[in-house]
Amino acid sequence: MTASRALRRAKDVSPATIAKVEAAAASVGYVGNALAQSLSSKRTDLVAVIMPSLTNTVFPEVLAGIAEATEARGLQPVFGLSEYDKQKELKAIRSLLAWKPAAFLVPGVDQLDEAKKLLADSGIPVVQVMDLTDDPIDSCVGFSHRQAGYDMAVALLAKGVTRFGYVGAALERDLRAAKRRAGFAQALEEQGHRFVCEYTVASTATMALGGELMGGVLDQSKPVEAVYFANDDMAAGGVFECLRREVKVPDDVVIAGFNGLEVTDSLPVQIVTARSPRYLMGLTAGELVASNVLDNTPRARRIELEPTLDFGDFH
Amino acid sequence: MTASRALRRAKDVSPATIAKVEAAAASVGYVGNALAQSLSSKRTDLVAVIMPSLTNTVFPEVLAGIAEATEARGLQPVFGLSEYDKQKELKAIRSLLAWKPAAFLVPGVDQLDEAKKLLADSGIPVVQVMDLTDDPIDSCVGFSHRQAGYDMAVALLAKGVTRFGYVGAALERDLRAAKRRAGFAQALEEQGHRFVCEYTVASTATMALGGELMGGVLDQSKPVEAVYFANDDMAAGGVFECLRREVKVPDDVVIAGFNGLEVTDSLPVQIVTARSPRYLMGLTAGELVASNVLDNTPRARRIELEPTLDFGDFH
């Protein structure tokens, strides 16, 4: 018992005893057992995190923020992948819940009802990250994707652009990209316009695919002044396609994306984009649960961050 | 006791009982306690994984492979970040070990001696991923970075290129990039050559930095036929810088990188690169520990994968 207290640096242990215990522990190569510690104390330092994927750079960036914030507070992230599949997400939630995490972070706000119930009933802080809703399970940290799309359209319309093409991929799975598209389309409609053409496919959004679909936009007959891409990866592919065809960006066609990725900044031409605060979202969500768990802070319902519009070379 | 067996679908339980137990569990919303299960059974399904960073796309890709392979076998990844810092790595190893994982995956082969001892003494399968050594803690899965650099130089020399520049960043921390550089330099030396100029800085390797340093190479007076970059991110930045200055790639200068990233493929000009099998490395390492743990397979000492050289537009 004294050893247990000494190793946890509890008070009421004499310095001499602490030293003796630590020396003994070191000499034996003692490694505590977190399973027993948690079972006995009925507390864990685990934070469960689910991400849709790791191949899209956006998610690792959010995860990095989460890991940074939680590890700084001595919490341990455990994670699972949903692969954009709500059933897999449910399974992952169920199996992570068995580890009795101190908090749970999930991507977006569109979980299955069963998953929401599971999380709500768990009694631990739950943060829905990367999107917003008025009716979170517990808390949400992010920004409105619908609004982001809407704002982009309004900004471009204000510059006099009216003939838009749209390029996207896997919108059935990437609900947030679909919301941006919907917001964009709504703004167009409100001002009496609509997409001149849309090129979307079911396969995964990649740069190569962005280039390919941009080719489609350029090949079809209706003139287009700007193309709104599902994200910057695809938009970068679109830029490369323009470079190949010697189509001038943004003079011949304006390329607009979303995220503000590193590629975007290094491109020979700066596209229009909305920079999403990915790392910051992760950091904020991580700190939120850390303070919920460690400081017993009240759970914020809704923390709204904002993407920042960047017109790049388009003036 | 019967309920416990029924939920684990152990044999020697009547179907009727199983059904009854499952119905009861569902109606109560029962969620097992993995802490107690593991403590009691002295087995966990946890796989500890350490990564240097998540902001460099390479690591999430490896992690995705690991997660894919382990989750497919019912194992649960728990992860920590080392931020390229060997001390932080040691701390992460120590705290993850307390969870009594069934296996441990660490990046590279250059852990601190103390960390190696900790892992070796743990008795669980340990896989060093992304690099090779003749003397692994237990097993290693990856390829030789030194060899990769060497091979790249030999291939380029064989094409008659002799005047090389080098661009890199953070080589004190990114040991694998440093090994590639060393292998490259060795091949040069063996054929009586050396880098005409080297531009390296301590800050993090990014596209923007690659462009900046490429500017340095182009601005200095000694002619250079090819530039070897620490990785494709920096190389892409180099390409963009050339585009900006209207320096023709590969006619005026050959750009060589490492990794075979997605950007690389979408660039308007295909650079020379060596494609590293990142996802495959993760998958292989994950499957290795899964079979070690679940099937009691003997631990492979060394699994060598190979990067594939791609000359892109350079013929």
Place this chain on the structure above:
DNA sequence: CTGAAAGCGCTAACAA
């Protein structure tokens, strides 16, 4: 096929 006993390694609560 089902159940009773013991214990995994630790900590909370209380006693000395």
Place this chain on the structure above:
DNA sequence: TTGTTAGCGCTTTCAG
């Protein structure tokens, strides 16, 4: 300041 007792929620082992 240190030690004793009980028990966290489960599984292993053995008995019925």
